[in-house]
């Protein structure tokens with residue numbers, strides 16, 4: 578087996594730390610380098626104390642891509658803040674081309690920068706023009722549960738984030754149906770806002786609180802709608818994101834009128850069928866639990882139906898299946914490795 582060389586851009590953040598955690602025990606990864614500005618020269622464990630004694634290496638301010646000329650299959654994960662990779666990509670592509678690695682290099686982006694195909698939809702979702710719209714079409718959307726076939730051999734992957742992943746997983750059992758109107762709420766933990774402290778992540782403000790935000794107006798809805806269109810789900814989707822007093826996790830709850838002729842058994846059969854070949858989705862009875870998936874790459878799902886109403890519930894770790902673990906799943910698929918290689922690790926329970 579080839580041992581791959583990996584670079585993580587933005588390795589000192591929460592996503593970077595999770596990538597280091599997953600990739601350091603991945604059997605196909607031989608070396609990992611990571612960039613960060615503030616901690617350049619410091620060991621990885623300076624930002625990620627859980628990796629002390631586990632992952633060697635120091636943050637680097639920048640990478641000299643000519644050092645990768647001889648590398649058979651370079652892999653780059655970008656865990657930079659929103660908008661940052663889109664600003665830097667033209668320069669990076671030029672450097673990769675100069676080093677002769679641009680065609681074989683696999684880039685997996687964890688941000689929302691390249692998830693939408695349409696530059697106008699991007700501008701209205703994110704409130705500004707895309708810096709390099711000519712690159713949008715090159716990225717394959719990385720939700721394996723509906724796009725697995727397109728990921729094989731891909732070299733530019735836009736890996737969806739936590740809300741988008743949880744919402745799409747709840748919707749997939751409804752593929753091919755005209756539902757009319759659906760409502761989804763999803764509660765996120767504080768690590769969803771990244772490592773830099775803000776009012777949205779400050780412990781005293783969150784620990785005893787629960788609130789909604791960006792009601793009906795979350796920037797990741799357009800990518801969810803794109804998935805709905807691709808899998809033939811018709812209907813309006815009303816999304817209320819919520820901020821929950823937990824560190825890790827997304828808990829999504831989709832509610833919809835049951836289509837004529839569908840009962841609980843029918844909905845269960847649809848969920849079973851749509852996730853039959855999805856090794857990281859577990860169908861559970863009653864409610865999925867954030868505590869059972871935290872720290873893992875799994876998404877737990879359950880369905881309910883009664884008196885004309887249908888429900889699909891989903892719990893993921895926002896930093897796991899909602900971010901870094903899914904990016905590694907996409908790497909595995911793009912390289913033709915087993916989809917769950919390095920990812921079949923249980924969460925902690927209790928969390």
Ligand SMILES: NC(=O)c1ccc[n+]([C@@H]2O[C@H](COP(=O)([O-])OP(=O)(O)OC[C@H]3O[C@@H](n4cnc5c(N)ncnc54)[C@H](OP(=O)(O)O)[C@@H]3O)[C@@H](O)[C@H]2O)c1
Pocket residue numbers: 586587588589590591592593612613614615616655656657658659660661687688689737738739768769770771772773895896899900
């Ligand atoms: N947190 C989540 O649950 C989650 C889930 C899914 C997707 N995402 C997406 O994944 C990406 C990374 O998220 P994260 O939570 O890991 O972010 P984060 O904790 O804020 O980390 C950002 C990383 O990028 C570096 N960086 C480079 N240029 C920067 C700049 N101009 N401003 C700020 N930081 C810069 C930071 O280190 P230096 O500043 O020292 O260089 C740091 O290493 C984001 O695009 C986010 O939207 C996040």
